[in-house]
Amino acid sequence: MSQTAILITYDSEDSLREALGLCEAADYRIEKIIRQKILNKAKYGIGEGKLAELKEFASKIRPDVIIYDEVLKPRQNYNLASTLKINILDRESLILEIFERRSSSHESHLQIKLAQLRYEMSRAKEKVRLAKMGEQPGFMGIGMYEVDTYYNDIQNRMKSVKSKLAKTGKQRALHREARRRVGLKTISLAGYTSAGKTTLFNLLTGESREESPQLFTTLSTTTRRILIEKNPVLISDTVGFISKLPAYMIEAFKSTLEELRFADAVIVVIDIADPIQELKKKFRSCLRALADLDVDSEKVIFAFNKSDLVSPEEIVQKSEFLGLENNRKLVPISSVTGQNITKLQNMIQRMLEQPRQQIKETPKKQDLAEFYED
Ligand SMILES: Nc1nc2c(ncn2[C@@H]2O[C@H](COP(=O)(O)OP(=O)(O)OP(=O)(O)O)[C@@H](O)[C@H]2O)c(=O)[nH]1
Ligand SMILES: [Mg+2]
Structure with missing residues (x-):
């Protein structure tokens, strides 16, 4: 049975939608929503007036937890929990709960x-x-x-966990080396959670991996061999990005996300049906994550997915808004109807034909084993 919660989130539609998506993915039933402009006040996150109001709701509703859609400092978390006498789940711990539920x-x-x-x-x-x-x-x-x-x-x-991860990281490096030796190219799918990466992966590979409107459906990477213009290439589906993820979380997923850096082409899947502000926020999160992971922008293709849901005019407008107008590496697609998939494949093929400098494995001093050291 799902647990009940009071949700405290920002006062904007896209924040609310994402917060509800996270709550649903973690299986909480929301009994009450409190929306605030500011969630990072020093003592409790919210102001004291709002806290009094929250206390009243909490004593009436008696939820199992309070979900706080911002990253709380330990002190704030403690102050809230001891005043309300209810467990507080902040954005970080909520995401961790979802990850735990879904990791396979x-x-x-x-x-x-x-x-x-x-x-x-x-x-x-x-x-x-x-x-x-x-x-x-x-x-x-x-x-x-x-x-x-x-x-x-x-x-x-x-x-102990770090040394185990270093082992899986080394394993990956060995696999990459083996692929390089036989000249097998690799493509990776990246993008915000729920953009449609797995749906596109399934379309390109003929697989049927789980795709759903829930956030963070995919947590582990799957790689398959496909033919692009008769040439065999490997394609991988990855964990999605989300905004306000602390750096250490990206770090924890480094060994899988690192595959993006070594891929010969990275398809950044963007949900073009998102409202404009949300689109921009997610796009920025993606670019930041790709930059953090040191992915070469030359090998990025932008796939405006779900374009079956919007008009061609809106696509043009949104691409201008993102500063991607006239970008030759942009293609509006639909992973549901298959629209423009051949175009995307041609684009991938052209990108794979480009001579590219071999990316060095992480230098010795930043060896994965050490990377995971503090
Ligand atoms: N209309 C439409 N819906 C799509 C399209 N692509 C994906 N979807 C839907 O979008 C939702 C999310 O798709 P997924 O493929 O699971 O998204 P994902 O990027 O893999 O998400 P995570 O694994 O959670 O990070 C699903 O409900 C899909 O059916 C598309 O081109 N058009
Ligand atoms: Mg997925």
């Missing part, structure tokens, strides 16, 4: 574990501080011995 591969389990441990670590200091002040129930009278054990335990678990 060994590697994605490890990646989520690492992200959770990092989250726990960032909260550990505050917990210990509060425990020493005798404020935090459950940590009363914690002694130095327990504090040390607590830290060491998190640290040891992190170490």
Whole structure:
């Protein structure tokens, strides 16, 4: 049975829609929505007047949790939880819950574990501080011995996960090397969650991987061999991006997302049916993530997906809005009707024919094993 929640989110339609999408993916039933312009006030995130109002709702509704659609500092989280006497899930922990529910591969389990441990670590200091002040129930009278054990335990678990991830990372590097030796090119699909990456992947490969309107349907990478103009290439579907993800989460998924850097072509799937502000926000998140991952912009193709849902005029207007007008590497497609898929394939083929400098495996000093070190 799903748990109940009060949702606190920003005062805009796109924030609300995304927050509801996240709540649904984590299987929470929303009993009440509170919308605010500002969610990062120092003490509680929300202002004290709103807090009093929230307290009233909370005592009436008695939800299992309060979902706070912003990243809260440990102190804010504690202040809210102790005033309301209800567990607070902030945006980070909500996303972590979804990831945990949906992860299916060994590697994605490890990646989520690492992200959770990092989250726990960032909260550990505050917990210990509060425990020493005798404020935090459950940590009363914690002694130095327990504090040390607590830290060491998190640290040891992190170490073990990191070394396992370093192994899967090395495995990936070996696979890349093997592919390079036989001259097999690779294409990766990237983009905001729910843009339609898996639907496009299924269309191009004839597969039937799970696609759904829910956020973060895909968490592990799948790679298939397909023919593009009779040449065999490998194509991979990946985890989607989302805004306001802390850097360490992208880091935790680094070993799978890193494939984007080595791909010969990256298709950035964009949901062109999104309202204009949302479109822009998601587009920016994608560009930022691609830049963080050091993906060469030369090998990026922009696929305006779901163009069956909008008029040609709107597509032109939106491409101007994103600064992509006259971009030769842009193609409006539909992964549902198949519109322009041949055009996309031709574009991919042309891109694969371009001579490209071989991308070096991560230099020694930034070896994955060390990358996962703090
Ligand atoms: N109308 C229309 N709907 C589409 C199109 N492509 C995908 N969809 C729908 O959009 C929703 C999300 O599609 P997915 O393929 O699961 O999206 P994704 O990018 O893989 O999402 P995550 O794995 O959650 O990151 C599904 O309900 C699809 O049916 C399209 O071209 N047109
Ligand atoms: Mg998917």
